Amino acid sequence: MDEPRSRRYERFRRAFDAAAYGGSLAQRGLRFIGRSQSEFPPLLRAIHDPPPGLFLRGTAGADVLLWDAVAIVGARSCSSYGAQVARSLGRELAAAGLLVVSGMARGIDGEAHRGALEAGGITVAVLGCGIDRDYPASHATLAGEIVRGGLIVSEYPPGVEPAPWRFPARNRIIAGLARAVVVVEARERSGALITADLALEEGREVFAVPGEITSSLSAGSNGLLRLGAHVVTAAQDVMDALGVGPPTAPSEPELDSRTRRVLDVLADAPATADELVGALGLPAADVAPALTTLELAGLIMEAEGLYRAVMPAG
């Protein structure tokens, strides 16, 4: 008991067989990179309390952690607007060749990962529990898709249970891996704000997506803007700050005049199908096919009956 710490460590080091441990990890499809190893991302090593090492799960090599990364974080119980913005940001940033990092939580985090996967991009999820757990369990399918091309990382070895205090600790890794953090939607006291604070401390760029000033869901993200965070109005805002060029824009499909008119109205403001009927003077039976055409072309998104034009890529 009174044995000094150094002696205890010595004893552990003599008994510990690193090669055997590595082998047992590999059997479970896991890897470990220590802080002193060259693969360890230097950006993460530079924060003031970097983790001793990272456990990795997934097909991608550890080198993807060296890519230019953007963290997209936000509320778990987000609005449909927040979910759409997170998804399209994830999609466009991944399409531009950036690594999308998030926490695989419900809401914004999950949407950001899904967006990146839709673009065929690579995405990294940082867990606040043991590397072998899919937390939350409802995101097990998402986790499977993430590891198919990307990585799930954690500082905790297999078997560690999720605990409330582990999530703020996890956020420092998210902030540490990324060159920029984008907060999509956050309440006044949100974990996403912790990530933004940590990013600021480490001198990373902090972005926030403006939300409705009357919604408590956006109080935290709008607060960041008041404090001087960059405003995100399009994915290009983030790319500009990181000096990344836009991806080659897909050519816009040809639209008939009726569909074009629907898109023009939606470009001004989101609207319900009934509002479009009122604004265009068209019967509901004519508006519906136009909405499907635009949705299939990826130009608009629908959530909870509200149709929204997808953010312009430029």
Added chain:
Amino acid sequence: MEVEAHLAEGKPALTIVGLADRACQEAKERVRSGIVSAELKWPVARVVVNLAPAGLRKEGSAFDLSIALAILAASGQVDPASLRGHAVVGELALDGRLRPVGGVLAVAEGAKRIGLERILCPAESSPEAALAGVEPIPVRHLSEAVSYLSGGSRPPPYVPPNGLRPRARAPDLADVRGQERATRAVELAAAGRHNLLLLGPPGTGKTMVARRLPGILPPLGRSQALEVTRIHSVAGVLGPTGSLIELPPFRAPHHSASMAAIVGGGLGPRPGEASLAHNGVLLLDEFPEFQRPVLEALRQPLEDGAISIARASGQAVFPARFQLVATMNLCPCGGRADPAAECSCSAQQLARFRAKLSHALLDRFDLVVTMPRSRARELAGAPGEASTAVRERVVAARARLDADIPARDAEASALLDRAVDRLPLSGRGRARVGRVAATIAALAGADCVAAEHVAEALSYRSPKELAS
């Protein structure tokens, strides 16, 4: 069903045999009082009444009149030969009057099947019995039946009392302002007999729109009307006139309803709401508030159009080919998608709420429409189209669909294939979109299903928010 009576020497008593239930056993007292009240003689003998076939369970009070007439025939007060060719049904009051019972239509149809030509039934039930094509003898009192059987005059036909309530008029679509998309979906549902799910925050008119579906459905055909009337008669919910139900039934059980209330059951077993909605509309308001087993039990009738109920006492199959209309909020607190309120549900609450509806069940809805809150502008707008005008289009579209389901052209098929690739759309979902597209084409009077029709059909698929 035959009723036999035998008088024997012995201590005066009345015994009913043949698996009669309690209501049936109580017939003893009603029959004795009824016979005495009709100033007829109660036989001083040991009376045995047998309800044949003896192995089948009998219940209810519908045997009273037949038991009374059997005893009177056995004691020589009625000529047994005069009963030949007659079916008998009805409950006796203590003063000998006849009371109407449920299921007279089914009894009359049974009588017709075995070749009986007339049926002695309570006067109020005579219009119902006449539907089966059997001649009803309306009886108000036991003595009337006896005098008729003794060769007396036929009792006067039944005249319904004045002051009957007018036929309930279904609410009109013209009352709906704004909500063009939802009214369009209701029209499609009516034309193609599609199941419809309406989503949205409280107070956007989901229930209002759903209640207007029966008003634009075409009236029932003769055989459908008979089916519906028979089920309602058996369940004892036929109106006081007991006439043919010609309009599609509309049932809207409360969400506290039990399994037996919805699918049917009980000792009978009796038909439930799903069967009462046969050939009509079953509206389940606040869909996720129903018990989950109740909802899952609806999958069988949605697939087969019938419910089979197995109980220890026997098995019954009730027809239940109904059109399901359901409404629900987007979250437990109801604030989601409502600009005037804020949703306070946690992510876990939301997940639990959505998990209540299985994919298999959501897959049964051909049309899903989200109804966001209507702005003031629309409430002030012009009234919608009247139900009668919409019904004409629905009738025309149904005629077209019944004649020949339109085929898809090449462009439409290509669009559907692209959608399956691009959207989460299951095999069943694809078939569903195809059916809705055919309905849209039929409503438009088109010869084949064009890309335009498929595109509209795709806009009514179930949203990803529900795919949790």
